[in-house]
Amino acid sequence: MNIPGRHAAPRSLPRLTRSPTCRLGPLATLLSVLTAGALTSACATTHGVRRLADGTEVHTFRREWTNAHLVVHGDSAFLVDAGFEREAPGLAEAIAAEGLDPARIRAIVLTHGHADHAGGAGWFQRRYGTPVIVGRGDEGMTASGRNEPLCPTDDTARDRLASDQGATYAPLAPTTIVEDALSLAALTGIDAEVVRLPGHTEGSLVVVVSNAALVGDLFRGNVFDAGTSVHFYMCDLEDNRRDVAHLLGELAPAAVTFFPGHFGPLERSSVEDAFARLREETSSVRP
Numbered sequence: 001m002n003i004p005g006r007h008a009a010p011r012s013l014p015r016l017t018r019s020p021t022c023r024l025g026p027l028a029t030l031l032s033v034l035t036a037g038a039l040t041s042a043c044a045t046t047h048g049v050r051r052l053a054d055g056t057e058v059h060t061f062r063r064e065w066t067n068a069h070l071v072v073h074g075d076s077a078f079l080v081d082a083g084f085e086r087e088a089p090g091l092a093e094a095i096a097a098e099g100l101d102p103a104r105i106r107a108i109v110l111t112h113g114h115a116d117h118a119g120g121a122g123w124f125q126r127r128y129g130t131p132v133i134v135g136r137g138d139e140g141m142t143a144s145g146r147n148e149p150l151c152p153t154d155d156t157a158r159d160r161l162a163s164d165q166g167a168t169y170a171p172l173a174p175t176t177i178v179e180d181a182l183s184l185a186a187l188t189g190i191d192a193e194v195v196r197l198p199g200h201t202e203g204s205l206v207v208v209v210s211n212a213a214l215v216g217d218l219f220r221g222n223v224f225d226a227g228t229s230v231h232f233y234m235c236d237l238e239d240n241r242r243d244v245a246h247l248l249g250e251l252a253p254a255a256v257t258f259f260p261g262h263f264g265p266l267e268r269s270s271v272e273d274a275f276a277r278l279r280e281e282t283s284s285v286r287p
C-alpha cells in the first residue's frame, strides 16, 4: 500500500483514536481508569506495529478490549478479525489514519464467528466488497449473527457473560470456508497460511505468517502485564491445552510472537510458561 505520508507517523508508539460509539460496563470502565496512561482507555483505539522476520508488519488496532490485526507486506494487506459491528467505521478510520487504505484490504480472516471478532466484517464486505474467510463450523454463527453458548472460565467472564452472550451482528455470507487449511498467497499476495483449529469454537482459525501466529481466542493476553492466560470463554480446557501444544510444536514451530484477539502481543516463552503452569496445576489436583 504505497500511500504518501504513510511513514510520517511514529511506528512504534500506540496512537489513539477516540471512539464515538464506545459502550463500557462498570468493570471495563474501572479498568480503563486504572490503566489510563499505560494501556489507555478501553474507550479508544490503540494502534501498535510489530515487524516480523520477513518484513511483514502486523498493525494491531484495539477497540473495546478486542484486537483487529492488519497484516501488511509491500502493497498487500489482509485483516485478521474486524471487531464489533458498531466499531467497524471507527476501525476503518483508524486504519486510514495510518495511511493504509481500507478499500484495498484483500481479505478478512475471521478467527471465529463471535460478535466481537466477526461483527465488523459484514460492514467491510458491504462497503468495499472485501472477501471474508470463515472456518468450517462457524458459518452458522455468521449466518445468524449470534454467538453460540459461551463457557466462562473466570469471574471477569462471568460478570460479562450476559452482554457477551447477547452480542449480535448483521448476518454475513462468507466468501470462503476453510475446511482444514488455506494458503493466503494467491488471494492476498502475502505468504501466510490459515489453519483450522477447533476449540474455542468449531470453526476457529489461526493464521501463521513469517515468525508469528495470529491466534484469535485460543488464548489471551493479560490486562496488566505481558503474561498469557486461558481465554475468558473456553468449554474444554484439556482440549485447549492440546491445541496450544499442537500450535507451538507443529503448526507454528518457528513463531516467536503470538497475536491474540485480546491484549498481547505475546512472546513464545509467555505462552509456553502459562500452559506449562496449567498442566502442573491440573496434574497436581488429580488423584
Ligand SMILES: [Zn+2]
Pocket: 112, 114, 200, 217, 233
Ligand atoms: Zn471468542
